[in-house]
Every structure is written in C-alpha cells, then in structure tokens.
Amino acid sequence: MKDQIKLRALDISHYYESKDGKLVHALNNINLSVKEGEFLAIVGSSGCGKSTLLHIMSGIINPTKGQVLVSGEPLSFTKHRIGYISQSDTLIPWRKIIDNVAVGLEVRGIQKKERHRIARELMETSGLSGFEDKYPYELSGGMRKRAIIIRALATNPEIIFMDEPFGPLDVFTKELLQDEILKIWEERKNTIVYITHDIAEAITLADRIILMSYRPSNIKAEYEVNLPRPRDIKEDKHSKDFVELEKCIWEEIKNEVTKAREEEMHSV
Amino acid sequence: MKIKERIIGRFYSICFIGILLIAWQFVANREIINTFNFSSPIEIIKDLIELFKSGEIWPHIRISFGVSLLGLLYGTIIGIFFAFLFYNFGILSKILDPIMVGFNGLPKLAMGPVFVVWFGIGLKAKIVMSTITVFFPVFFNAYAGFNSTDVNLIDTLRVMGSSKFQIIKKIMLPSCIPWITASLRGGAGAAVTGTIVGEYLGATRGLGWMVQSAGGVYNITRVFSCLVILLVLMAFIDSTLKQGERYLLRWRQ
Ligand SMILES: Nc1ncnc2c1ncn2[C@@H]1O[C@H](COP(=O)(O)OP(=O)(O)OP(=O)(O)O)[C@@H](O)[C@H]1O
Numbered sequence: 001m002k003d004q005i006k007l008r009a010l011d012i013s014h015y016y017e018s019k020d021g022k023l024v025h026a027l028n029n030i031n032l033s034v035k036e037g038e039f040l041a042i043v044g045s046s047g048c049g050k051s052t053l054l055h056i057m058s059g060i061i062n063p064t065k066g067q068v069l070v071s072g073e074p075l076s077f078t079k080h081r082i083g084y085i086s087q088s089d090t091l092i093p094w095r096k097i098i099d100n101v102a103v104g105l106e107v108r109g110i111q112k113k114e115r116h117r118i119a120r121e122l123m124e125t126s127g128l129s130g131f132e133d134k135y136p137y138e139l140s141g142g143m144r145k146r147a148i149i150i151r152a153l154a155t156n157p158e159i160i161f162m163d164e165p166f167g168p169l170d171v172f173t174k175e176l177l178q179d180e181i182l183k184i185w186e187e188r189k190n191t192i193v194y195i196t197h198d199i200a201e202a203i204t205l206a207d208r209i210i211l212m213s214y215r216p217s218n219i220k221a222e223y224e225v226n227l228p229r230p231r232d233i234k235e236d237k238h239s240k241d242f243v244e245l246e247k248c249i250w251e252e253i254k255n256e257v258t259k260a261r262e263e264e265m266h267s268v
Numbered sequence: 269m270k271i272k273e274r275i276i277g278r279f280y281s282i283c284f285i286g287i288l289l290i291a292w293q294f295v296a297n298r299e300i301i302n303t304f305n306f307s308s309p310i311e312i313i314k315d316l317i318e319l320f321k322s323g324e325i326w327p328h329i330r331i332s333f334g335v336s337l338l339g340l341l342y343g344t345i346i347g348i349f350f351a352f353l354f355y356n357f358g359i360l361s362k363i364l365d366p367i368m369v370g371f372n373g374l375p376k377l378a379m380g381p382v383f384v385v386w387f388g389i390g391l392k393a394k395i396v397m398s399t400i401t402v403f404f405p406v407f408f409n410a411y412a413g414f415n416s417t418d419v420n421l422i423d424t425l426r427v428m429g430s431s432k433f434q435i436i437k438k439i440m441l442p443s444c445i446p447w448i449t450a451s452l453r454g455g456a457g458a459a460v461t462g463t464i465v466g467e468y469l470g471a472t473r474g475l476g477w478m479v480q481s482a483g484g485v486y487n488i489t490r491v492f493s494c495l496v497i498l499l500v501l502m503a504f505i506d507s508t509l510k511q512g513e514r515y516l517l518r519w520r521q
Pocket residue numbers: 016017018024026044045046047048049050051052053087197
C-alpha cells in the first residue's frame with residue numbers, strides 16, 4: 001500500500017437551516033485524511049452527522065466552510081471517478097438491472113455493447129446473472145444492494161463512499177455481502193470510506209476507524225485495526241484483538257449515545 | 269382470478285346496457301315517450317348505418333379526431349415544457365403560480381367565443397381550445413412530478429459525472445411519466461370536449477358541428493348518432509392511452 005494521501009477534508013464545518021429558520025450545527029471543524037487504498041470506517045450514533053460528512057466528502061453537497069481535496073486537487077465529478085452508495089435504495093426503477101449497473105458507464109459515453117459486457121461480467125461474479133432484464137422491484141433487498149454495489153464498481157472508481165450500505169439487511173445477507181466487499185476490495189484496492197453504526201462491522205472491514213462525537217460533530221477518537229489481511233469474517237470476531245477493540249470503542253461511544261438521547265428528549 | 273372477475277364485470281355491464289336499450293325501445297314502440305323528442309335505439313342504429321354507408325360521416329370524424337389528437341399532443345408538450353421551466357426557475361413559479369391556479373379555475377370552455385374572435389372559425393380556434401383544456405391538467409401533474417423526483421437518484425447520477433442534460437433525460441423526465449400518464453387520460457377527455465365545444469361555436473365540419481346543426485332542425489336521432497360515435501371515439505382513445513400507460517409503466521409493480 002502506498003502511503004499517499006488520496007482524500008483530504010480540510011476544516012469542514014456544516015450548518016443546516018431547518019424549515020423554521022433554525023440553524024442545526026451538524027459538523028464542527030473536521031479534518032480528515034484517507035490514504036490511497038485505505039479502508040476507512042466512520043462510526044457514530046444516529047443523527048450525529050455521518051451522512052452529512054459523507055455527502056460533503058463525496059462532493060454531493062458543499063460544506064458551509066472547508067474544502068475537500070482528491071489527490072491534492074478540488075474534487076470534480078468529471079475529473080475524478082467517484083463511487084457513491086447512498087443510505088437509501090437508489091436503483092433507478094424504470095431501468096432494467098443491467099442498465100442500472102451500466103448507467104455509470106453510459107454517462108461516461110461507453111458504447112452499449114461494451115458497457116453491457118462489463119455489467120454482465122460484474123453481475124455474474126456477484127451472483128446476479130439471470131436478472132439482467134428484470135426491473136428493480138423484482139429483486140430482493142439483498143440483491144438490490146448487490147446491484148447497487150456493482151453499479152458503483154463498474155466505473156472502477158478511485159474512491160468509493162458507502163453510507164450504511166447493509167443497514168436494513170438481515171444478519172446472514174449482511175455477512176455475505178461484507179465478505180464480498182472485502183474480497184473485491186482486497187483485489188482492487190480502491191480507497192473506501194465506509195459509514196456504519198455497527199462497531200463490529202467497522203472492525204471486520206476497516207484499516208482504520210473514526211468515531212464521531214454528537215452534534216456539533218467532530219472526530220472524537222481514532223483507532224487502527226491491526227487484524228491481519230485477508231480477513232475471515234467468522235473467525236476474526238472471536239480473536240482477542242477484535243474483542244478488545246470493540247469494547248474500547250463501545251465505551252467511548254456510550255457517553256455520546258447518552259448525550260444524543262438527552263438532546264433528543266429536550267428537542268421533542 | 270382477476271381475469272375472471274373482469275369478465276363477469278363486463279358481462280353484467282353489457283347486460284345492464286342491453287336492458288336499458290330494450291326498455292327504451294319498448295317505451296318508444298308503445299308511444300309512452302315521444303319519439304320525436306327521444307328517438308329510439310332502432311332509429312339511431314338505422315341512422316348510423318346510413319351515415320357510414322353513404323360515407324358522409326368520415327370527414328367529420330376525421331376532423332374532430334384529428335383536432336382532438338393535435339390538442340392532446342400540443343397540450344401535453346407545452347404542459348411538460350412549462351412545468352419544467354417552473355421547476356427550474358423558482359422565481360417564475362413564485363410569480364406565476366397564483367396566476368396559473370387562477371386561469372385553471374376559469375371555465376376554459378366559456379372562453380370559446382374569444383378564441384373564435386381571435387382565430388376565426390377555422391381549425392385553429394378548435395385546436396387552441398382543446399390544447400388549452402389539455403394543458404392545465406398536464407402542467408399541474410408534470411410540475412408535481414418534477415417536484416417529487418427522488419433527489420438521491422439525481423445525486424447518484426451527478427456523482428457519476430452526469431451532465432445536467434443527462435440528468436434531465438435519464439432521471440427527471442422518466443420519473444415524471446407516471447404523473448403525466450395519469451393526467452393524459454383525463455386530458456384526452458378534455459381534448460375531445462374542447463374540440464366539440466369549439467365546433468359548436470362555429471364550424472362547417474366536425475362532429476360538434478353535426479350535433480349542433482342536427483339539433484337546430486330537431487333531428488334528435490342524428491344527435492344521438494353523433495353522441496354514439498363520440499362515445500366510441502372516446503373509448504378508443506382511452507383504451508389506447510391505457511395500453512400506452514401499461515407499456516410505459518411496465519417497470520412498476
Ligand atoms: N437536509 C437537511 N436539512 C436540515 N437538517 C438536516 C438535513 N440533513 C440532515 N440534517 C440534520 O443534520 C443532522 C445530521 O444528519 P445526518 O443525516 O448526517 O446524520 P447521520 O449520522 O447520518 O444519522 P443516521 O445514522 O441516522 O443516518 C441531523 O440532526 C439531521 O436532522
């Protein structure tokens with residue numbers, strides 16, 4: 001792994017204006033660097049601003065203050081290849097699965113034959129062959145997630161942002177998909193920024209974990225995950241390092257969650 | 269199961285219409301009603317046969333049908349276009365929204381005479397009439413459609429490096445389709461009504477003109493014949509649109 005910095009967030013602060021004109025201070029002065037080929041996980045309690053940070057780092061929204069650099073330059077959707085997997089289901093409902101998977105290539109002007117070939121190949125490796133001509137509503141939740149992931153991979157992005165991609169799935173499907181993600185990443189070594197509120201998931205997948213505080217949110221703690229690669233989703237969970245790290249993060253996050261609860265109680 | 273229910277439903281409605289027609293014929297034969305004022309099914313069928321046999325009806329159907337279709341087409345395109353403008357230029361919608369709502373509340377058919385003055389009694393006035401009646405429902409629906417576009421889909425494409433134009437073409441217009449098709453079937457009825465009323469007001473051809481001139485000489489049978497033709501015409505347009513809708517929305521559950 002090269003130790004070059006791939007993605008850098010500089011002094012990011014962000015405010016939302018709610019409908020009644022009140023300002024919500026979501027992010028406060030966040031500085032963050034992600035190395036080339038690194039798998040970074042961001043954890044934090046619900047509502048602390050994880051999605052906001054990801055939206056900003058992936059260029060979808062502009063921060064109130066601060067800047068995002070990719071390989072030292074301001075992020076640009078046309079210059080850089082960005083993969084983004086949102087927290088919600090974003091398959092395009094009126095496109096067949098194959099045309100959903102290929103849409104990133106289509107946007108970049110790749111000929112139909114070529115982009116279908118690439119899409120088909122990806123669908124095959126992720127167990128979706130046979131569903132090329134189906135519409136999204138005909139797929140199960142897990143299959144849809146798979147399709148969304150390979151859609152993001154199809155353009156071979158430099159950085160992939162994932163926002164709780166497996167949040168609503170059952171444990172079995174989740175572990176299966178985590179395993180797939182690991183395999184793909186170990187092979188391709190894209191830079192990944194991965195949001196989750198599942199500490200075990202973060203440890204299983206990531207090289208480094210960042211813990212966000214409650215609003216206004218900043219980086220509360222940072223952990224290196226020193227489990228060897230390639231990882232074994234099932235076995236690693238019982239290793240000493242894993243359990244210790246999990247406990248350590250859990251302790252830290254506990255008082256943030258309590259804070260969040262109190263805050264919510266007050267605002268209701 | 270569903271098909272069976274549909275067939276049974278069809279069967280009952282045909283029976284019902286049949287009974288009504290027989291009853292109508294019966295009271296006409298017994299002279300319980302005045303056939304001069306109310307005609308009778310057999311008279312109407314005879315008249316229809318004659319109209320089609322002589323072929324004199326075809327030009328009128330063609331004109332009314334054509335004008336309605338043009339109105340539907342123009343009204344739809346202009347409606348979507350304006351909805352798109354309103355969606356993209358917030359100021360425009362803030363200024364013009366109340367005006368649009370106001371105009372929509374106006375009985376558009378009542379403006380017929382104005383169009384006749386502006387565009388004459390030729391086809392133009394009728395096309396304008398039916399265009400305007402179609403425009404409003406399409407406009408409001410398409411506008412609601414644009415506003416309900418899933419932002420996450422737009423973001424997904426933006427991140428992939430899409431141009432504005434690609435986003436419009438691949439996301440915004442398609443996500444409007446359910447809204448537009450929903451307004452189209454109502455719009456088609458509006459188009460035909462607009463055309464017919466336009467023809468009442470002044471024309472030399474068309475089904476509306478036929479109804480008007482037959483009514484003028486108390487030829488009630490002819491009026492009913494024209495209504496039957498209009499009914500069939502409407503049913504034809506509606507079922508075609510329904511087929512089209514089913515095709516366009518095949519990606520929905
Ligand atoms: N578009 C918006 N307008 C106003 N406030 C917003 C908007 N988006 C998010 N917020 C607020 O900003 C805060 C952070 O939201 P965000 O979605 O980033 O949280 P999160 O950490 O991703 O939560 P979760 O884990 O539940 O997804 C929340 O208090 C939320 O209410």
